[in-house]
Amino acid sequence: MSRIIGVLRRTFGYVREHVGTDQLGNKYYFIPEQKSWTGKHIRAKRMVEAANPAEYEYAEGSIPMEWDAWMRGRRKDPPSIEEILTNQSEREQIKLKAKEVEEKELALQAKEYEEGLVAPAQTVAKGHAAAANFGREEISEEPVSTANTFQPGSWMPTSKK
Numbered sequence: 084m085s086r087i088i089g090v091l092r093r094t095f096g097y098v099r100e101h102v103g104t105d106q107l108g109n110k111y112y113f114i115p116e117q118k119s120w121t122g123k124h125i126r127a128k129r130m131v132e133a134a135n136p137a138e139y140e141y142a143e144g145s146i147p148m149e150w151d152a153w154m155r156g157r158r159k160d161p162p163s164i165e166e167i168l169t170n171q172s173e174r175e176q177i178k179l180k181a182k183e184v185e186e187k188e189l190a191l192q193a194k195e196y197e198e199g200l201v202a203p204a205q206t207v208a209k210g211h212a213a214a215a216n217f218g219r220e221e222i223s224e225e226p227v228s229t230a231n232t233f234q235p236g237s238w239m240p241t242s243k244k
């Protein structure tokens with residue numbers, strides 16, 4: 084059946100050109116701008132034939148970024164395998180450098196906190212200044228903790244109406 088459909092497509096003008104295959108096994112095609120046998124204008128298209136055609140097996144990252152850019156028309160020429168591999172290694176290096184910088188930043192923050200250079204977090208007022216109960220002490224269901232003492236929150240039953 085698929086051979087018959089293929090023959091019909093080639094006969095009636097739906098010709099697709101294989102552009103490339105990525106390292107995951109996805110195949111990319113380009114359908115040039117053309118007219119069908121009925122005279123209908125068909126604009127150029129770019130498409131992918133997934134290595135895992137089942138929809139539920141698709142996961143983010145199944146199409147490399149370079150091929151995705153080509154599919155969406157953000158780049159004119161399809162990427163090469165070498166380009167994809169160099170970009171992938173550069174992304175991995177950037178991730179490693181970012182991890183190193185984050186570790187250094189966390190160590191610096193811990194050192195500054197121990198030395199007392201970082202101020203403790205400020206208390207934030209609850210509510211809005213325009214509210215009628217702003218600034219009033221309210222009974223809270225949340226526990227309150229100050230210094231070395233701990234006070235559990237109070238609970239009040241709801242009134243039955």
